[in-house]
Amino acid sequence: xxxxxxxxxxxxxEMGQEVTLRCKPISGHxxxxxxxxxxxxxxxxxxxxxxxxxxxxxxxxEDRFSAKMPNASFSTLKIQPSEPRDSxxxxxxxxxxxxxxxxxxxxxxxxxxx
Amino acid sequence: SQQGExxxxxxxxxEGENATMNCSYKTSINNLQWYRQNSGRGxxxxxxxxxxxxxxxxxxxxxxxxxxxxxxxxLITASRAADTASYFCATDASTSGTYKYIFGTGTRLKVLx
Numbered sequence: 001x002x003x004x005x006x007x008x009x010x011x012x013x014e015m016g017q018e019v020t021l022r023c024k025p026i027s028g029h030x031x032x033x034x035x036x037x038x039x040x041x042x043x044x045x046x047x048x049x050x051x052x053x054x055x056x057x058x059x060x061x062e063d064r065f066s067a068k069m070p071n072a073s074f075s076t077l078k079i080q081p082s083e084p085r086d087s088x089x090x091x092x093x094x095x096x097x098x099x100x101x102x103x104x105x106x107x108x109x110x111x112x113x114x
Numbered sequence: 115s116q117q118g119e120x121x122x123x124x125x126x127x128x129e130g131e132n133a134t135m136n137c138s139y140k141t142s143i144n145n146l147q148w149y150r151q152n153s154g155r156g157x158x159x160x161x162x163x164x165x166x167x168x169x170x171x172x173x174x175x176x177x178x179x180x181x182x183x184x185x186x187x188x189l190i191t192a193s194r195a196a197d198t199a200s201y202f203c204a205t206d207a208s209t210s211g212t213y214k215y216i217f218g219t220g221t222r223l224k225v226l227x
Contacts, residue, residue, distance in 0.1 A: 004156070042217065045215075045216070048214065056212040056214060091157070093156070099144065099145075100144070100145055102147065104159070107154070107155050108155075
């Protein structure tokens with residue numbers, strides 16, 4: 001059974017460029033989460049969706065960040081324009097429900113903004 | 115904001131020894147989860163313990179929860195080199211009508227062969 005799939009695994013780009021991260025959740029999972037992990041701030045929840053609808057985007061750092069979930073099997077996290085401080089590992093996770101269920105994580109996208 | 119704080123930040127032990135990691139949190143919870151993260155990989159769920167449970171086992175893992183002290187511990191018995199990873203606790207939080215998990219800062223465990 002396939003887990004959460006993220007692409008690309010690594011992304012290196014120059015400051016000011018648009019970056020798009022992709023995620024395919026586990027089939028049948030109703031919840032999808034985007035996290036950012038850095039040494040300084042740990043693992044931060046950016047946004048989560050329930051049945052493709054954004055529920056809580058309070059963790060999105062600023063307007064440069066946007067996330068969409070056009071259907072149950074695909075989500076994107078976009079940064080435009082990118083800045084060096086956006087460098088981090090971005091994880092996507094999915095779960096069957098929000099309460100009392102484990103979250104299944106992808107292996108992340110390591111993003112470096114030069 | 116509510117966040118689990120793991121203690122210690124780093125732990126180095128010999129293979130075969132037991133490893134104990136602690137997590138403290140600030141506000142009431144419904145449940146607490148423990149996750150493992152191997153280097154360069156995503157987090158993997160280990161165990162969930164509900165607020166009305168005091169102890170839970172899964173293989174070589176033992177988790178305790180003390181809601182009066184707002185703390186949990188993860189014990190790995192007879193550790194193996196393959197247990198080398200970072201371990202995180204996650205506590206549930208309900209704020210402004212939404213419900214989510216907040217992850218702690220993690221304990222880096224190194225098991226020496």
